[in-house]
Amino acid sequence: MGSGSRIDHQHHLVATTAAGTTISAPSDAISPPEDEHQELVSRLLRLRSLMDENNAPPEEVEELDRIRQRLRDEFQGALQQDVQDDPREEYDYPSEASPLAGTTDELASDEAIEALRQAFNRVPAQRDLPPEWGSPEDRSVQRAAAQQVLDEVAAEHQAAASLQEEAREQWPPNEVSYTEDFDAFQRDYDAARDRAERGEQVVPYMTENATGGLGAREGGRGFGVEIEFDIEPGVDRQQAIQNIARELRDAGLSRTARQYGYHSQQSAGYTDEPNAWRLESDCTVAGELVSPILYDEPQTWQNLATACEIIQRNGGRASFGTGGHVHVGMHDFDHDVANHTRLMQMYKAHEDVLYRLAQNPASEGNQHRGTRWCNPNPVPSEGYSSISQISARHGQAVNLYGAMRGGQSAHGEFRLWDGSLNPSVIQTQVKLSLGMAAAAVRQDTNASGPRMELGSHREQRRQAGLGQRRRLSGDDWRTTTANFRQLVDSLFQRPEDKAQATALFHETRWQRR
Structure with a gap:
C-alpha cells in the first residue's frame, strides 16, 4: 500500500x-x-x-x-x-x-x-x-x-x-476475432507451420511496440523476467558462470562481473535501470538471470536478446528442469477481490492451454517440466469472498502474494512458464502474462464454458478414441483449438499479437495432468 x-x-x-x-x-x-x-x-x-x-x-x-x-x-x-x-x-x-x-x-x-x-x-x-x-x-x-x-x-x-x-475506455475493439473468424486463426497457424518447415524462426520477435501498450511505461504495466539456465555437459561450469557474468557487465546489462546469492535482487531492491540485470545462484540450476523492472521499449527487447545470446554462447542451456518466471505489475488491482477473482477464474478456464503455451518448444519429447515448482492453483468456481481466501504460494502457477499487499509495488508472478533462452518465446510469455492481468482489470475476461484444467485436452482425445499423435482436422480441430482462440481474443486486440501466440501454440503440445 x-x-x-x-x-x-x-x-x-x-x-x-x-x-x-x-x-x-x-x-x-x-x-x-x-x-x-x-x-x-x-x-x-x-x-x-x-x-x-x-x-x-x-x-x-x-x-x-x-x-x-x-x-x-x-x-x-x-x-x-x-x-x-x-x-x-x-x-x-x-x-x-x-x-x-x-x-x-x-x-x-x-x-x-x-x-x-x-x-x-x-x-x-x-x-x-x-x-x-x-x-x-x-x-x-x-x-x-x-x-x-x-x-x-x-x-x-x-x-x-x-x-x-481508463483501461476500459482506451481498449479498442478486436481487429480480428479468432472465435468468430476461424479462418483467420488457421491462416496464422499455417504460416507458423510453413516457417517451421523452412527452418526459420517460428515465433516472431518484436522490438517496436511489442505489447500493444500492455507493457508501456505510460499507461501500461511494468514487468520483469527470471531466466533459469543450466550449463551444457562437458563445459566447465565455474568458468562458464564467470564468462557469463563478465560479458553481461561488458554489454552494459549488469554493474558487476559476479554471481550473487539467491534472491539478492529482491533484497537489494528493484529498479528500472537498464544495467540492473543480476546473475544469481539457485540450488536447482546453474544460474538465474533476474531482470530489472522492464517496459515495452526497444532497449528492453534488445537487452533480452543480448542476455540470452550471452548465456548460450558460454554454454548455458534451458534444460528440462529450468523455469522462466514473469512478474507483472498489479498496482491497479487495489485490494479488489473482484479483480483477483476474474484473473484466477480466467486462468482456471484456460489452465490446460496455458500449460501448453508454457512448455519450452525446445524441450525433449515436447514435455513441460512438471508442476513441482508451479502447481495448478485451486480456484473456487464461485470466486473469492475475500483476499485472504486466495491461495498465494511461491510454488503455484500464479503466485499472487506480491499482489495482495496492494500499492504501487503490487505484482503477480506467473511461474508456470518453462525456462527458455529463445527471446521470442520469453516475449510471448511476457505478453500472455501482461494480457491476463490487464483483462482482469478491464473486466473483459472469458471464463465461459467448462473449465479446461491441466490435462483436459489429452483426456478428451482419449475418450473420443483419437490418438495423441494424430493430426486433427474439421470439427475435431475446431473443438480442440476453441479454448486457445477464446483466450487469445480476451488478451489481445492486434492481429500480430494473436499471430505470435498462435506460433507458440504451434510449437507446443498438450500436457498431461
Whole structure:
C-alpha cells in the first residue's frame, strides 16, 4: 500500500512514515476507540509496516485481511450496543446499509473508507484503559497514524479506479476475432507451420511496440523476467558462470562481473535501470538471470536478446528442469477481490492451454517440466469472498502474494512458464502474462464454458478414441483449438499479437495432468 505508515510503539508521540512524514497528535485530539479496537489497530499497523518492508510472510498478509474484517464487524457491533446503552448519544457512525456492513471485507469504496474513518474517530465511554496503551496523548497519536493508513488506502483506491476506467475506455475493439473468424486463426497457424518447415524462426520477435501498450511505461504495466539456465555437459561450469557474468557487465546489462546469492535482487531492491540485470545462484540450476523492472521499449527487447545470446554462447542451456518466471505489475488491482477473482477464474478456464503455451518448444519429447515448482492453483468456481481466501504460494502457477499487499509495488508472478533462452518465446510469455492481468482489470475476461484444467485436452482425445499423435482436422480441430482462440481474443486486440501466440501454440503440445 504505497509508502505506508510507521508507528514507533515505544515512543507513540512521534510516528514517522516511510516517506518521512512525522505524525503528531493534535492538541485537541479525542480519545481513540476502545482498548479491544485499539489492539486491533495496533496489530494492523504492525502488519502494514512488515508488508511495506517486504517482511510479512503469507500468513500475516492473510491476518491483515482478517483484521480488516474484524474491525468492520467490531465497529458495527459497538455502535449498536452504544445506542442501546444510551439512546441520547448521537454518533456519526456506519449504518447497517453502510458498505462496511456488507459481505465484502475490502476497504475498496470511498464510502467504506469514510465509514471506517468515522468509526476510528468515535468518542467512547470514559473508562479505565490498560496501562500499556499509555496516556491519552499517546493513544491519540496512534489513532492519527491509523487514520493516515485509511487516507492512503482512499488515495490508492481512487487512483486505481481511475486507471481501471481508463483501461476500459482506451481498449479498442478486436481487429480480428479468432472465435468468430476461424479462418483467420488457421491462416496464422499455417504460416507458423510453413516457417517451421523452412527452418526459420517460428515465433516472431518484436522490438517496436511489442505489447500493444500492455507493457508501456505510460499507461501500461511494468514487468520483469527470471531466466533459469543450466550449463551444457562437458563445459566447465565455474568458468562458464564467470564468462557469463563478465560479458553481461561488458554489454552494459549488469554493474558487476559476479554471481550473487539467491534472491539478492529482491533484497537489494528493484529498479528500472537498464544495467540492473543480476546473475544469481539457485540450488536447482546453474544460474538465474533476474531482470530489472522492464517496459515495452526497444532497449528492453534488445537487452533480452543480448542476455540470452550471452548465456548460450558460454554454454548455458534451458534444460528440462529450468523455469522462466514473469512478474507483472498489479498496482491497479487495489485490494479488489473482484479483480483477483476474474484473473484466477480466467486462468482456471484456460489452465490446460496455458500449460501448453508454457512448455519450452525446445524441450525433449515436447514435455513441460512438471508442476513441482508451479502447481495448478485451486480456484473456487464461485470466486473469492475475500483476499485472504486466495491461495498465494511461491510454488503455484500464479503466485499472487506480491499482489495482495496492494500499492504501487503490487505484482503477480506467473511461474508456470518453462525456462527458455529463445527471446521470442520469453516475449510471448511476457505478453500472455501482461494480457491476463490487464483483462482482469478491464473486466473483459472469458471464463465461459467448462473449465479446461491441466490435462483436459489429452483426456478428451482419449475418450473420443483419437490418438495423441494424430493430426486433427474439421470439427475435431475446431473443438480442440476453441479454448486457445477464446483466450487469445480476451488478451489481445492486434492481429500480430494473436499471430505470435498462435506460433507458440504451434510449437507446443498438450500436457498431461
